Every structure is written in structure tokens, then in C-alpha cells.
Amino acid sequence: MEVYDWLSNLDMPSNYKPFEVIEVKFKGARKEFYLNSDNIYLEIGELIAVEGSTGGYDIGHVSLTGELVRMQMKRRKTPIDQVVRKVYRKATEADVDKWKLAKDLEWETMHKARTLALDLRLSMKISDVDYQGDKTKATFFYTAEGRVDFRELIKKMAETFRIRIEMRQIGMRQEAGRLGGIGSCGRELCCSTWLTNFKTVSTAAARYQNLSLNTLKLAGQCGKLKCCLNYELDTYLDALKDIPDRVENLQTEIGTARHQKTDIFKKLMWFSYPNQEDWIPLKVDRVKEIMAMNKRGQKPINLKDEAVELTTTVFVEKTPDYENVVGQDSLTRLDDKPKNKNSRNNNRNKNNAQNRPERGGKPGQPSVKAGQPSVKPNQPAVKPGQPAPKQSNQGVKPGQPAQKAAQNNQKPVENRRNQEPKKAPEAVKTEDGEVTKAPSANRNNRSRNNRRRNKPSDKPKNEEN
Secondary structure, three states: OHHHHHHHOOOOOOOOOOOOEEEEEOHHHOEEEEEOOOOOOOOOOOEEEEEOEOEOEEEEEEEEOOHHHHHHHHHHOOOHHHOOOEEEEEOOHHHHHHHHHHHHOHHHHHHHHHHHHHHOOOOOEEEEEEEOOOOOEEEEEEEOOOOOOOHHHHHHHHHHHOOEEEEEEOOHHHHHHHHOOEOOOOOEOHHHOOOOOOOOOOHHHHHHOOOOOOHHHHEOOOOOEOHHHHOOHHHHHHHHHHOOOOOOEEEOOOOEEEEEEEEOOOOEEEEEOOOOOOOEEEEHHHHHHHHHHHHOOOOOOOHHHHOOOOOOOOOOOOOOOOOOOOOOOOOOOOOOOOOOHHHHHHHHHHHHHHHOOOOOOOOOOOOOOOOOOOOOOOOOOOOOOOOOOOOOOOOOOOOOOHHHHHHHHOOOOOOOOOOOOOOOOOEEEOOOOOEEEOOOHHHHHHHHHHHHHHOOOOOOHHHHO
16 A cells, blocks of 8 residues: 555656556466456455456456556557456455355366266366356366367266356466476476466477486476476576587697586586596687697697696685584584494493393492402502402312412302301390390391392303202
8 A cells, every 4th residue: 555655646647547457367377458447446466356258257366457567468469459358346245255165166076077078088187177256157177189079078067067168278388387386496386376478498408508318307297398497598598609519529749638528607618538537627718729720730739738727615614603502503413323223232231241240249349250359349459569468269279270269269159068057046145044046147048048049040051050
């Protein structure tokens, strides 16, 4: 509203007459021109009721008004005399409700029409249905390789749907534009959003842009070549004017240099000698001079002396002026792959093996290897200059080596065969003269043995026996 208020305040010529034709957009990017003979004030995007093509009325959105419509008509080469249909009114609530009910029937109608076409065995594909705003006419859009005789199909559809039917054949590009979708670029298809005029696309457009002639990559959802191949074609054609055509080899005194690739915008051409991996960059002007020399029968000495030095751009990483607490600014924070499950299991087994008590030890104490003296917990370390603590020679037999003796010292204490029998507790007299027995040590030993029997033993079967 602010824009129109500003335009109304402008000093317009006294004899100025607003352009009476407007552009209306319908479903599937269909746009048509209508006469606003009653000079109704309309804004872009409004729903209006216009005259139908075969009677009745249709509902559409206003897409252009004013002098822009005159320019659009010139671009489409549509004379003003051909615009006959009129604008009736702005759409009322009843018109909008009826229009929405008609649009809800399109999906079901299309599927029923497809089943009727399959029953008649017609080689056609019904891709879309467009109901008129007053729900009295439906236009069926279909694709086919050739002409189709659908007279019998129209009779059956008229009996089924009870409306006027119009069949319209469209191409593959128009079908993709009506159905819509997402392209390989990640955006919505151009033909379904803003592109209305389809131009022919050839494989020459891909050759000029040095693209690989892969049909899977160059084709769009319609199965034809992508329309976006023509977007930058003019820029490439302007850049190719200064680059010579059909440059294959350059003759030098060392040998023949073969053309490898061309950078169109930097105007550089790469050549290489046979049996050499390095490529020699040359400017386009110098390549033209060498080609003229070869025509005169002259040859340069070596192309490597005339190679262009290529400067590499160095990217300097900017340090942020704030403290990165979370660490989300790093692009490589997710590059560290998690470790395999096997390595995790191995680490768990190692930790369990370290914490597992050895034979005769207690949980939480380090295991004693063979050949090392047993160290008790909380034992003070030996200072230099002091004699080492004496080791017990229990279980050492005469003539036995030291290693076996150390292994004998590590035998579990649970083995009662080598232990001396403990004496029974003596009776104790109290002041009253009663005789009581001291607490038996065998009871404590029995409870310990029961606990050890209930625990799973870590010994192998052959050692338990």
C-alpha cells in the first residue's frame, strides 16, 4: 500500500490513461492476459474471477499490472487486439470456497482417468488435471510419443465426472514444470518457479563449457538436457573468442608438445612433452605466436623456458577475537573417527586382567610376576645404603633353582597341605570360677573357606586338581 500511495502522489500527465490489460497466473505457471475494462483497483497476488475460455468463470492470481504488462506483451509478441476475455470481479468468499472444492477433486480425478486409459490400452500418460474455478470444466494434460485417438476415453470420462473435458498434449519439459521437484543443485526446478519460455539445449553448450558429455549428469528430471546449460553459455562464448581453435600440437626443437587443457577465463593453455609428467602453462598470445612460427617452418627451442609462473593463493586462518569455549568453530572437530569395537573390547580385557586378582592375591592388589619378590602393601621403599629386606625361603628345597623357589613362594596360601596344624584354643578361667573357651579360630577359617568356594576361581582346571 505504501508503494501505491507514493505512486499516487507523483505528478502524472493529465492525459495519462492506465494500461487496462493485466496478467493473471493459474496453476502450473500458466499465465494469460485479461482486460480490466471496469478499471478495478487490483494488487499483485489478489484472487480475482475472470472469464473462462469456454464459458463460466475461473479463479486466478494477479501477477502483473500497469506498464509492466505492456512490456510483457511485447516480449511474448501478443498484440492488444487479441486480448478479448475480461476481468469480472475480485473473488468473493463463495468463489474461493467453490474453487478450493474443485482443487481437492483433481487428485482423485487424475487417478480415475488413468485407470480408464489403461482399460482402453491407450499409449498415453495423464500427468495432471486442472479444474476451472466454477467446477464446470476440467483440462487433462497428458504426454505421448505420437498422436492418440482418445474419443472413446472422453466419452467415458464425461459419463464418470459429469463435466466438460478438454485434452491437451504437453512435452516432457512442460510435464516437469507442472509436477515440480528438486534439481541436482538442491533448489526447486526453474521450470516450475520462474522459467516460462523453454529454449532448445544442445550438447554443444556442454562442449563450450568443457563439461563431460555424461547424459546422466547433463539430463534433468524431464529426461532432456538441463535448461541451466544455457545460463552461462554467452559468457563462455565471449571468452572463447580470443582462444585459437583446434590446437593439438606445437613443434619445438626438443620435440612435439601436445595440448592438454585450456583455462578459458585465465587464458592459459597447458602443453606436455611425451614421456614427461609435468605440464607447461603458456599464455594464449604466446601460443598464437608459436603457431605462426610453425607455419613459417620455425621452431622455438624449449617451451619450459617460456612457462608462466603460477601463483598459489595462501589462505591465512583468522584467529577469533573471542575465546572458543565449546570448540564448535573447528571444521575438523568431527573428523576423528571412533575406535573400533574390537579395540574397545581389547582395552576392556586388559583393564579386567590388571584388576583381576591372581592366585592367592586379593582384589585391588597388583599381581606378582614370577622371579620378583613379593611386596606387601604400605611397605616403605628401600632407601639407598640400606640392606634389602630379607625374603622368606619358605617352600625352598635344597638344590632347587632360585626361579622355581620364587614360584614356590607365590603359591596360594589357601593350600592347607603344606601348612602346620594350628593348636586348639586353651580354656580360660574367669573370676567366678567358670571355665570358658576362647573363640575358635577354626570357625573363622571355615567361614573364609566357604566364601572362597562360592567365588568363581580363576585357576585353570588342571591346577585346581
